[in-house]
Amino acid sequence: MKIATWNVNSVKARITHLVDYLKTAAPDVLLLQEIKCVDKEFPHLEIEAAGYRAAVAGQKTYNGVSILAKQKIDVVVSRLPGDTADEQARYIEADVGTVRVASIYLPNGNPVDTPKYGYKLAWMERLHERVRALLKTELRVVLGGDYNVAPTDDDVYDPEGWKNDALCKPETRAAFRKTLYLGLTDAVHALHPEPHHYTYWDYMQNRWARDHGLRIDHLLLSPQAADRLTASGIDRGPRAKDKASDHTPVWCEIG
DNA sequence: ATGGTCGGGCTCCGA
Numbered sequence: 124m125k126i127a128t129w130n131v132n133s134v135k136a137r138i139t140h141l142v143d144y145l146k147t148a149a150p151d152v153l154l155l156q157e158i159k160c161v162d163k164e165f166p167h168l169e170i171e172a173a174g175y176r177a178a179v180a181g182q183k184t185y186n187g188v189s190i191l192a193k194q195k196i197d198v199v200v201s202r203l204p205g206d207t208a209d210e211q212a213r214y215i216e217a218d219v220g221t222v223r224v225a226s227i228y229l230p231n232g233n234p235v236d237t238p239k240y241g242y243k244l245a246w247m248e249r250l251h252e253r254v255r256a257l258l259k260t261e262l263r264v265v266l267g268g269d270y271n272v273a274p275t276d277d278d279v280y281d282p283e284g285w286k287n288d289a290l291c292k293p294e295t296r297a298a299f300r301k302t303l304y305l306g307l308t309d310a311v312h313a314l315h316p317e318p319h320h321y322t323y324w325d326y327m328q329n330r331w332a333r334d335h336g337l338r339i340d341h342l343l344l345s346p347q348a349a350d351r352l353t354a355s356g357i358d359r360g361p362r363a364k365d366k367a368s369d370h371t372p373v374w375c376e377i378g
Numbered sequence: 379a380t381g382g383t384c385g386g387g388c389t390c391c392g393a
Contacts, residue, residue: 133384184391231392271393
């Protein structure tokens with residue numbers, strides 16, 4: 124089973140690229156972030172024509188996550204548990220076949236001297252509790268998404284320039300490690316430990332052409348999923364296109 | 379220190 128994650132930066136603006144990706148990469152499951160539309164505006168017709176079903180947790184203008192799959196999707200939750208007052212659509216979790224998957228759009232957190240950073244850290248603590256509960260189930264779990272965390276300096280083209288950014292700050296990395304060390308496996312890092320494999324390149328300053336990127340999109344696997352991990356990678360193709368998202372898909376294969 | 383680029387929805391916000 125091939126499971127991929129992609130922050131598309133507007134599913135409507137990216138529908139042609141998205142359908143191209145489904146046809147060429149043919150993932151069994153695709154986790155989307157930043158779809159930037161409400162449920163009723165989601166391009167279901169195009170997705171179905173490509174042979175996929177969709178579960179959507181939409182939101183107007185910002186955020187929004189989705190799960191696409193060739194087979195049936197049984198949604199478990201459409202918001203991250205732990206704060207019923209939080210309306211932001213950044214988490215959807217479902218069973219697809221024998222795998223529990225989640226599409227995660229972790230808050231960016233910048234600027235760090237505003238409540239946005241506190242929201243990020245609080246959200247990460249809620250995610251930690253959700254992961255703890257998921258690991259107790261002993262299911263095959265694949266948590267994919269835009270984590271807005273570059274786990275180490277190896278994941279950043281210019282660590283010194285980014286050291287005070289919400290994606291790289293020590294508190295951010297500590298919170299990420301705390302959840303990882305519950306027993307999750309980073310599917311790309313496990314098979315490709317070399318530094319400087321990026322998943323995101325800012326639109327500004329010609330960063331894609333210069334490979335000035337960061338690795339902030341991850342697929343985190345429970346032990347039961349990691350035992351079956353056979354391959355993983357970053358597919359740079361979609362980022363090279365005209366009118367690309369600023370992120371590119373990350374994938375893994377669960378045997 | 380500034381401004382560089384996108385998408386959405388509207389003349390600015392979030393990334």
